[in-house]
Amino acid sequence: MRKTSILLLSLTFIILCYFTFVSAKKVFRSDWQLSQEINHNVDQHRLVLITQDMETSFWDQVESGARKQALKEGASLEVWGSYGNNQEDFLEKIEIALYSKVDGIIVQGLDNEDFKDLTKIKASFYGIPIITVANDVPMSESFRRTFVGSDQYQAGRMLANELTKEMGTSGTVVLMYDSEHEYYQSQRLSGIQDVLNVYPNIKTVLAQTSETREQVLTTTQDVMNRNPDVDAFIAVNANFSAGMVQEIGKRSQVEPYFIYSFDDGPETLTLLKEEKLDGIVKQSPEMMGEISVQLIMQWLNGETVPLNIDGYFTDIHFLKAVDVQ
Amino acid sequence: MNSIQKKILTLTTVVLVIMSVIWVALTYYNHKTQNQYNEILQRYLSLNEVTSASQQLITDLNNYMLKPTSENLDLLERSKEELIEAKLDVDTLRNPENHFTLSNYISLIDSLQETTDRFLLYYSEKDTEASTKEFTEAMNISNYISEMTLTLLDTELKTHDKFYRSIIERSGEVIKLGMWLLLLITFVLIFITYWFSLGITRPVLKLTQAANELSNGKFDVEIKVETNDEIAFLARTFDRMRNNINNLISEIKNKAQLERELQENKILLQESQFRSLQSQINPHFLFNTLNTLSKKAYLEGSEETSDLLVSVAGLLRYNLKQIDRSVTLYEEVAVLKQYMDIQKARFTERLKLILEVDEDCLFVRIPALTLQPIIENAVIHAIEPREEGGTIWFRVKDGEDMITIEIEDDGKGMDQEKIRQILEENTMETEGHSTGIGFSNVVKRLRLFYGYDQVIDIFSDKGNGTKVALYIRKEGVKKG
Numbered sequence: 001m002r003k004t005s006i007l008l009l010s011l012t013f014i015i016l017c018y019f020t021f022v023s024a025k026k027v028f029r030s031d032w033q034l035s036q037e038i039n040h041n042v043d044q045h046r047l048v049l050i051t052q053d054m055e056t057s058f059w060d061q062v063e064s065g066a067r068k069q070a071l072k073e074g075a076s077l078e079v080w081g082s083y084g085n086n087q088e089d090f091l092e093k094i095e096i097a098l099y100s101k102v103d104g105i106i107v108q109g110l111d112n113e114d115f116k117d118l119t120k121i122k123a124s125f126y127g128i129p130i131i132t133v134a135n136d137v138p139m140s141e142s143f144r145r146t147f148v149g150s151d152q153y154q155a156g157r158m159l160a161n162e163l164t165k166e167m168g169t170s171g172t173v174v175l176m177y178d179s180e181h182e183y184y185q186s187q188r189l190s191g192i193q194d195v196l197n198v199y200p201n202i203k204t205v206l207a208q209t210s211e212t213r214e215q216v217l218t219t220t221q222d223v224m225n226r227n228p229d230v231d232a233f234i235a236v237n238a239n240f241s242a243g244m245v246q247e248i249g250k251r252s253q254v255e256p257y258f259i260y261s262f263d264d265g266p267e268t269l270t271l272l273k274e275e276k277l278d279g280i281v282k283q284s285p286e287m288m289g290e291i292s293v294q295l296i297m298q299w300l301n302g303e304t305v306p307l308n309i310d311g312y313f314t315d316i317h318f319l320k321a322v323d324v325q
Numbered sequence: 326m327n328s329i330q331k332k333i334l335t336l337t338t339v340v341l342v343i344m345s346v347i348w349v350a351l352t353y354y355n356h357k358t359q360n361q362y363n364e365i366l367q368r369y370l371s372l373n374e375v376t377s378a379s380q381q382l383i384t385d386l387n388n389y390m391l392k393p394t395s396e397n398l399d400l401l402e403r404s405k406e407e408l409i410e411a412k413l414d415v416d417t418l419r420n421p422e423n424h425f426t427l428s429n430y431i432s433l434i435d436s437l438q439e440t441t442d443r444f445l446l447y448y449s450e451k452d453t454e455a456s457t458k459e460f461t462e463a464m465n466i467s468n469y470i471s472e473m474t475l476t477l478l479d480t481e482l483k484t485h486d487k488f489y490r491s492i493i494e495r496s497g498e499v500i501k502l503g504m505w506l507l508l509l510i511t512f513v514l515i516f517i518t519y520w521f522s523l524g525i526t527r528p529v530l531k532l533t534q535a536a537n538e539l540s541n542g543k544f545d546v547e548i549k550v551e552t553n554d555e556i557a558f559l560a561r562t563f564d565r566m567r568n569n570i571n572n573l574i575s576e577i578k579n580k581a582q583l584e585r586e587l588q589e590n591k592i593l594l595q596e597s598q599f600r601s602l603q604s605q606i607n608p609h610f611l612f613n614t615l616n617t618l619s620k621k622a623y624l625e626g627s628e629e630t631s632d633l634l635v636s637v638a639g640l641l642r643y644n645l646k647q648i649d650r651s652v653t654l655y656e657e658v659a660v661l662k663q664y665m666d667i668q669k670a671r672f673t674e675r676l677k678l679i680l681e682v683d684e685d686c687l688f689v690r691i692p693a694l695t696l697q698p699i700i701e702n703a704v705i706h707a708i709e710p711r712e713e714g715g716t717i718w719f720r721v722k723d724g725e726d727m728i729t730i731e732i733e734d735d736g737k738g739m740d741q742e743k744i745r746q747i748l749e750e751n752t753m754e755t756e757g758h759s760t761g762i763g764f765s766n767v768v769k770r771l772r773l774f775y776g777y778d779q780v781i782d783i784f785s786d787k788g789n790g791t792k793v794a795l796y797i798r799k800e801g802v803k804k805g
Contacts, residue, residue: 009516016509023502027354027495046428076425096469099436100429 044076045103045300047293049133051081052090052108056266058285059108062133065289066106073297075103085211085239091118098122104296105130109137109147111182116141129299131307133292134264134285135184139309145299147311148292150283152184155316156191156236159260159281162318163196163232166278167258170201171231174223176244178237179210188236188262205230209240216243224251232258238265238280245276263319275321284314328554329525336521343510354499361492368481371414375430376474378408379437379467386441386463390448390456405441408434422484423477430473437466528556535563544571590773597694597766612641633670636663644694651774654721654730655687657696661719664697668704675714676704682721686728689797692774698767699732699793707736707790728797735790744783771795 049066051059063079070077080097082089091114097105098118105123109115109132119130119142129145136147163173173196178185196202205227209219220243224230233248235241241261248254254276261268263280271277291312298304381404389397412434419427440463447456482489528550535548544567550560619634643660665678700717707715718733750765750772771780775797785791 013509013512013516016505016512020502020505020509023498023505024350026498027502028350046425078425092469095465096429096433096473099433099466099469101432101436102429 044074045297046100047075047077047104047106047296048097048102049077049079049081049106049289049292050090050093050097050108051079052085052087052110053264053266054079054081054083056264057269058134058264058266058283061285062289065286066293067289069290069293069297073293075293075297077293081108087112087114091115094118095122098126098128101126102128103300104128106133106148106292106296107131108133109135109142109144109183111135111137111180111184119143129296131292131296133288134283135182136187136311137183146295146307146309148288148295149184149311149314150281150316151311151313152187153191154313155262155281155283156188156193157195158191158316158318159188159234159262159279160192160195162279162320163234163258163260164199164202167232169199172203172205172227172229173232173234174205174207174227174230176207176209176216176219176223176233176235176237176240179208182237185236192234192236211237211239213243216240217247220244220247224248230257232260235259235261235265238262238268241265241271241277242267245271249276272319272321272324277321279318279320281316282319283316287314328552329556332521332524332554336517339517340514343513347506347510358492358496365485365489368418369478371411371418372474372477372481374411375408375415375434376471378404378411379434379470382408382437382441383464383467386444386460390460393448401441401445405438408438420484423480426473426477426480430470430477433466433470433473437463437470440466524552525554525556528552528554528560532556532560532563535560535567539567539570544574586773593766593769593773597770612638612645615641629670633667636666639663640667646693650693651690652693653687654689654691654728657691657693658682658687658721660694661696661700664700665717668708672704672708672714675711676708677714677716679716679718680720681718683723686721686723689728689799691797692770695767695771695795696730696732698764702764703732703734703736703791703793706739707734711736726799728799730795730797731792733790733792738787738789739783739785739791740787741785744785747783748781 047066047070049063051062053059059081066077066079080093082093087110090108090110094105094107094115095118105128107119107130115137119137123130124143130142132142132144132147132149134149136149136152137144139147167173175189175192177189193204196204205223207219207223209215220233224247233244235244238261241259242265245254245259248257248259259277261271261277261280263269263282264285268277268280272280291314295304295307295312299307382401385397385401385404389401412431415427415434416431440459444456444459444463447459531550532548535546538546548560548564548567550557615634615638619631619638622628622634623631640660640663643663662680665676669676669678700719703717707717715735718731720729720731720733722729722731747764747768750769768781772778777798780796782794782796783791784794
């Protein structure tokens with residue numbers, strides 16, 4: 001009896017000691033330091049990649065390529081941008097980047113006055129190099145160092161060639177393009193037109209629209225009303241493809257039409273997989289990111305001065321809906 | 326001798342030390358936590374400082390533009406300096422997560438300064454258009470600063486999210502720790518207090534028990550308390566007292582015993598004296614008469630009668646001496662012979678006496694008139710009633726450590742009841758015509774004189790005679 005009670009008491013004592021000790025350890029041994037501070041001399045080049053379409057699959061790939069390259073080069077890179085083509089926000093980001101005196105800006109070109117104003121005057125005032133990526137703005141208007149992206153004229157030609165292969169040399173083709181007359185779109189457009197104009201039996205219909213979805217829908221409707229015999233649609237601005245396909249789908253089957261676009265819209269890949277688009281011109285966004293970072297680092301380190309003003313073109317190829325399946 | 330006090334002091338010290346340790350630990354913890362909170366707050370405050378400094382700068386800029394006095398210019402300069410200070414403060418908040426943004430932030434502040442400087446330059450050159458443009462730009466930059474402050478605060482929260490949570494967790498853990506600690510201390514203290522109080526109360530309990538036993542009259546249980554405090558001292562003193570009382574009581578008992586024995590002795594003596602006095606009717610007259618009779622018988626030629634009369638006179642003289650004295654066995658045997666001479670004269674041929682006496686034993690002391698009543702008893706019961714007479718043996722034998730005196734007859738014997746009565750010293754009515762001193766009186770006196778019970782034994786069978794044996798220890802003899 002006595003032995004049992006002594007055993008019980010010591011057991012209680014040990015258990016209490018154990019729990020107290022564990023608790024005390026948790027209280028007194030936890031991390032008191034807020035976070036390690038770094039010395040100020042870590043002087044990496046600060047690069048900013050600014051786009052209008054954050055978190056679309058196209059720009060995600062550009063970003064991952066750029067990040068990979070930045071890691072390799074030992075530069076710190078941040079990706080800023082606006083969502084859903086919010087130009088005001090986009091321009092503000094550029095302005096902040098300039099005021100922040102980053103070492104280099106890689107930016108999706110935007111062919112309007114404010115953009116040109118910023119890149120031309122402010123950037124040269126602060127002496128910050130700018131490289132346009134994916135969408136170009138001519139050197140003369142933007143003072144960009146160089147352009148990294150697809151050769152949009154060639155992309156247009158490639159698309160038109162594929163179209164003639166599929167459709168034949170006669171038919172009506174609707175070209176949907178932006179009312180903003182962006183540089184890269186006009187290049188694509190001229191590429192397409194240069195090919196199609198060779199065939200006299202191909203009739204091209206130019207449909208100009210603004211970026212809002214309603215407007216795209218209306219324009220598509222309008223075009224189809226005027227040209228009931230239309231055979232093919234080309235969304236020169238990839239952002240239109242979704243609205244266009246939706247409107248066509250409302251009227252009839254999507255399949256009989258040849259619908260083509262480019263890959264830099266938010267929904268193009270999905271539409272392709274659903275066979276709503278028949279084919280797209282696939283660019284190499286990851287490569288764009290890589291090369292742009294590489295070039296700007298070369299420029300910052302004074303290895304390649306000046307950069308090629310005409311730009312560095314990345315690969316393009318054509319992707320059919322059949323191939324994706 | 327102050328060990329109970331010492332024990333109490335020790336206990337108090339232990340409790341005090343435990344409490345102080347806990348207090349110190351908690352204070353230390355509190356201090357650390359406080360520092361941590363301060364640091365966190367400081368980070369947020371210095372970020373906020375930049376925002377308010379930049380806004381103040383814009384306000385001062387605006388005021389100066391509206392009212393270009395030197396006073397406003399001073400204010401402007403001062404807020405510019407504040408901004409620079411705030412910038413330096415913020416620069417220390419750098420960590421891997423906010424490195425990029427913080428660099429941008431600091432550059433933004435620089436840009437704001439530069440823009441302000443340019444504004445002042447254009448303003449002094451009265452270039453209104455350019456200065457207005459710079460003002461707008463400064464305002465934009467100030468807005469960007471505010472925005473970026475929010476971004477930084479957000480980053481701060483995200484970066485330190487885990488850390489803040491750990492702080493919250495820890496404060497929960499502190500309560501748990503407090504609970505465990507309370508339980509542990511309670512347990513330990515209860516245990517120590519129990520053990521400690523046992524150390525005090527156990528000796529007290531022992532003492533109480535001992536006192537209880539003493540009050541119940543048990544004086545022979547030793548009181549033992551094996552501690553080294555005041556109680557042990559008390560117990561020792563108590564034990565000494567018990568011993569003393571015990572000794573006193575046994576002494577008193579002894580004395581009472583002695584007194585009782587003495588008293589008894591006296592009563593017996595008085596009784597025998599009384600009896601002997603009864604027969605002392607003018608003993609000298611009787612004695613002289615007997616002597617005269619003896620001489621007359623001798624002169625008349627009756628020598629036998631003369632001798633008999635001398636024996637009677639000797640016996641009478643012996644009897645007349647004080648009875649409360651001891652004599653030697655030798656005297657006692659001599660008297661016995663005289664007595665038997667008288668009896669022989671009476672019973673002539675019927676009485677046969679056989680003496681077997683070891684002469685070495687006759688120095689032994691023995692109460693007076695002890696053998697004669699026994700042999701008288703033998704004569705009365707063994708010779709008198711029998712026509713053919715009988716034989717009486719008287720033996721004195723030397724043994725290892727005691728002397729045996731035997732008186733044996735071949736009479737009709739005694740029954741066991743009677744023997745028992747004699748040995749238990751019960752007085753019984755004397756039968757026949759003895760000299761007066763009863764058998765039981767003899768037994769009592771022998772026992773009193775020698776101080777042990779096993780002094781006499783009687784062996785008898787109905788019809789086969791009786792044997793009375795006296796055992797006298799030699800050591801007892803020497804003492805007597």
